Amino acid sequence: MIAADPVAALAARHRWRWPEALPWLAAVAAFFLFPGYLALGAQILASILYGLSIDLVLGYGGIVTLGQAAFFGTGAYTAGLLAAHGMGAPEPGLIAAGLAAAALGALSGLAVLRLSGLAQLMATLMVAAMLQSAADKASAITGGADGLQNMAVGKVLGLFAFGLYGRTAYLYALAVLFLCFLGMRALVHSPFGRSLVGMRENAARMTALGAPVFARRLIAYTIAAGMAGISGALYAQSTGFVAPDSLGFDRSGNILVMLLLGGIGRLYGAFIGVPLFMVAQDRLSDLDPAYWYFWIGLGLVLMVRFARGGILGLAARIRRE
Amino acid sequence: MHQALSAAISIGFFGLAYAMVLYLISVGLSVTLGLMGVVNLAHGAFAMFGGYAVTELMARAGLPFWAALIAGVVLVAAGGAVLERVLYRRLYGGDELDQVLLTIGLVFMSLAAARFGFGTLDQVFHPPPALAGTITIAGRSFPTYRSFLILSGAALVALLWLGLDRTRFGAMLRAAVDNPRMAEAVGIDTGRLFAVSFALGSGLAALGGGLGAEILPISPAYPVQYLVDFLTVVAVGGAGSIRGPFLAALLLGISQTAFLYFWPASGSFFIDALTLGLLMWRPRGLVPAA
Structure with missing residues (x-):
């Protein structure tokens, strides 16, 4: 599909389209439809x-990370x-x-972003692993392997307490997600976001064009770390508990x-994926508590085989055909 | 003084045995990464199934250790060859994220399969009677099985390096790592070469998993639990390099043993810091592949 006027098509990229309302409608509908699952929902x-x-x-910056839990866990512990x-x-x-x-x-971006490929992947992993060991050992502060237990989380806006059924937690998480999403959406459609994509596709050419590659990647890495931290804090506040596995490799x-799975x-x-x-x-x-990993694993293998680019990638391909 | 010497000897001894196991398992990972450009996160699963084959064939089928070990290596190498044909070859030179997704999928499947087949507990590993107990060298006693690990590991490493240096297959493999297009242009069948090296790498991992079942206990969590160690050996050593990972395995094996000896509580923190430092210092590894 080639637009008649490419400039107009580019200018229209950031405009809201009606399907973009669907996730939010679904989230609000889920609040009323599944009152028993709001804790999971949050x-x-x-x-x-x-x-x-x-x-x-990763998707926009092209920075391969296996250590994002470092930031999730830092947020959760904070x-x-x-x-x-x-407080x-x-x-x-x-x-x-x-x-x-x-x-x-x-x-950590100052160090990690100087590397590339396998070395970069390993460096992100090492940063998270070091923090996990530290959280594990500093038990006087963090409660060690047993986790931080005596959290007293206050009321949202001073009005709504976190309850047993997760109603407050769900709406609170939804509001925070929505605000962060608005920021992220504006960011990726901004000239800054477009330049990130440019660097992902061809860093050498972007350097030749005069784009400060390292600095922009560092900014993106920092913003993403902040988002991961907020997400970790949401987890901690809604469950009232933090353990070192919030910094772990699984996370x-x-x-x-x-x-x-959803599409990067x-x-x-x-x-979609989450x-x-x-x-x-x-x-x-x-x-099937023990074996669910088998099915998810099989799903992943089949997806790479038949549906590259995740579910959204598949959907885009079907629409084109 | 005497105490320091004795600590140094035991750290060296146990570190060396551990390093041999790490290297045998990781060298195949280095080859798949350097030769085919595939980040095979499922590599640990080959070592795990090697370990299961050895322990199960000994316990259930009553096979002697040697026979079980050989059977395990052959089975896993054959399995590796099949997976290479069916799945991995589609990933060569392809998207890294596809590789991550597919190989993590295989890890998940192998976890569940191991749990289904063998339960969640660590496998019990008994060294064969000839290698049980301890031996005494210069007035100090060492576990016989670990001494055997060091010697057999050294012999296998020497055999592998000699093979890669001297044989036609080794020359073809090195040529393809250095310059795949040129290798193909001079008539090397890289497709077949990839299949053989993949099977060889899986077989070596199975050998390492089987031999090392005492040091790295075999359980369904194995492929995830030790993945970081294997990846570290390859990244620090140099992806695609054969000798680099050996150096890295020695460094990692001995320093891990030393840190655990002196500072058992905070050892892993310093090992990770050391790894990070090495990566920053030599991003392409200690012995970069050309």
Whole structure:
């Protein structure tokens, strides 16, 4: 499909289209349809935000990471420690978590982004592994392997307490996700976002054009780290608990699988892959607790074989044909 | 002084045995990465199934250790060859994310399959009677099986390097790693070469998994639990290199043993920091492939 006027087509890229309302309508509908699953729902919403942060780094920035949990966990511990020390108001906790994770992202990005390929992948992994060991050992502060337990999370807006059924947690996570998504959407459609894509496709050419490749990647990495931190804080505040596995390899790896399942670099991949994976995990592990990994694994293999580019990639291909 | 010497000897001894296992498992990963450009995150699963084959064939079929080991290597190498034909070859030179997705899928399937077949507990590994107990060298006693690991590991490494240096297959493999297009242009059948090297790499992993079942206990979590160690050996050593990962395995094996000896609580933190430092210092590995 070639637009009649390419300039108009490019200018229209960032315009809202009606299908973009669907995820939000679905999220609101789920609130009323599945009142028994709102705690899971809140975790899904927080994970979508986490998936968006991976999409920014990997899908748009082309930075291969297996260590995004470093930022998720930093956010979770920041919010958790604040709540455990009498500063339980959720919104400032969320902002502090985002800032702490972003600071760590900027710092580690200075090292990680100088590498490429396998070395970069390993470096991201090592940063997360070091933090996990540190959280594990500093048990006086973090509670060690038992996790941080004495969190006292305050009321959202000073009005709504986090309850047993997760109603507050769900709506709170949905609101935070929506705000972060608006920011992310504006970012990827901005000239900055387009230049990230340019660097992903051909870094040498972007350098030749005069784009500051390293600096822009560092900014993207920092922003994504902040998003992951906010997502970790949402998790911590809604479950009232943080453990070192929030910094672990599984936390970095599974989200990557979820995002790839949905489709990467398409902005909406996380909205499809994350709920699909997490609902399947919840259902299949109820039916068949030990072996659900087999089915998800088979699904991934078949997907690479028959549906490259994830579900959104498949949908785009069907539409073209 | 005496104590320091004795600590140094035992760290060297146990570190060396561990390094041999790490290298045998990781060398195949280095070849798939350097030769085919595939990040095979499922590589640990080949080692795991090698370990299961050895322990199960000994326990259930009553096979002697040697026979079980050989059977395990052959089975896993054959399995690797089939997977290469059916799945991996489609990934060569392809999208990295597809590789990650497919190989993570295989990891998940292997976890579940191992759990289904063999339960969740660690496999019990008994060295053959001839290698049980300890031996005494210069007044110090060492576990016999670990000494055997070091010696057999060294012999296998020497055999592998000699084979790759001296045989026609080795020359073809090195040519294809250095310059695949040129290798193809001079008439090397790279498709067949890839299949053979993949099977060889899987077989070596199975051998490492089987021999090392005492050091890295075999359980369904194996492919995930040790993946980072195998990847570290390859990244620090140099992807595509044969000798680099050996250096990295020695470094990692001995330093891990030393840190665990002196600072058991915070050892892993320093190992990760050391790895990060090495990666920053030599991003293409200690011995970069050409």
